[in-house]
Amino acid sequence: MELCIIIPTYREELNIEVTLLELFYEIPEIDKFIIVDDSPDNLTKIAVQNITRNFGNKEVVLIGSPSKLGRGFAVRQGMSWAIDHFTSCSHFIEMDADGSHNAQMVRRLMLQDSKLDFIIGSRYLPKSNIVGWPKKREYFSRLINLSLRLLFRYPVSDWTNGLRRYSKKSTKFLLSTKIQNGGFIYLSEQILHLRKMGVPATEIPIDFFDRSKGSSSVTKRELFAAMCAVVNLFCAFGTKRKLKNPISQ
Numbered sequence: 001m002e003l004c005i006i007i008p009t010y011r012e013e014l015n016i017e018v019t020l021l022e023l024f025y026e027i028p029e030i031d032k033f034i035i036v037d038d039s040p041d042n043l044t045k046i047a048v049q050n051i052t053r054n055f056g057n058k059e060v061v062l063i064g065s066p067s068k069l070g071r072g073f074a075v076r077q078g079m080s081w082a083i084d085h086f087t088s089c090s091h092f093i094e095m096d097a098d099g100s101h102n103a104q105m106v107r108r109l110m111l112q113d114s115k116l117d118f119i120i121g122s123r124y125l126p127k128s129n130i131v132g133w134p135k136k137r138e139y140f141s142r143l144i145n146l147s148l149r150l151l152f153r154y155p156v157s158d159w160t161n162g163l164r165r166y167s168k169k170s171t172k173f174l175l176s177t178k179i180q181n182g183g184f185i186y187l188s189e190q191i192l193h194l195r196k197m198g199v200p201a202t203e204i205p206i207d208f209f210d211r212s213k214g215s216s217s218v219t220k221r222e223l224f225a226a227m228c229a230v231v232n233l234f235c236a237f238g239t240k241r242k243l244k245n246p247i248s249q
Helices: 016-026 043-052 071-085 103-110 135-152 168-176 186-196 220-237
Strands: 003-009 032-037 059-064 091-094 118-122 129-131 164-167 202-205 207-209
Touching: 003 016, 003 071, 016 032, 016 043, 016 103, 032 043, 032 071, 043 059, 059 071, 071 091, 071 168, 071 186, 091 103, 091 168, 103 118, 103 164, 135 220, 164 168, 168 186, 186 220
Parallel strands: 003 032, 003 091, 032 059, 118 202, 129 207
Antiparallel strands: 091 164, 118 164
16 A cells, blocks of 8 residues: 655644654655645745755655635645656545644554545544543534534544545545535535445544644634534535445445
């Protein structure tokens, strides 16, 4: 299994060096990385250059954007580039840059059956652990995830965590769909698109850590927009129960 890691970032210059360094040392067999950065300055670019200049065996691609387009658009940009240029990769892993997803959890995704098309690292399974996250953030996250689970009658415990593994075929399918939500609710939209195609979401437990540096890029306005987006998702997917045949591996 050849993997590429896709990392969407926004003002994560304090964390991206540590994240990449940990991945380089703890998972040396992965040598392809795509960072999609929506920051309005060059600080992330400088941080990436600083850490990669001593690792000539790593292919680290930095895709910039002049404005904050949102996580959904950023992830799709990374997926599209990876499909077109890293053609030998059979799977792609998406993760956060802020330290909430560490190399051990990435390896846990890697070790899962290669035949699985879509895997979510879940914060809300019985064996999962949440470390250091403010209770207010955790309660809101649990509420929105429970709402999504009940609304769509689909037993996924974590609809909004960004640690995921995709097969090449599921990635191509997602890129063929029209995106409705550019923000973090795109993570939930992905689940619904794949469900519609008969591709199940496999969840595995992870340890999730609060960021050690910087602040979350999710604003109150985006949280409100996310709630509105859930309503839009229900209008698009909630009444469409008929599933197509699964994507073959």
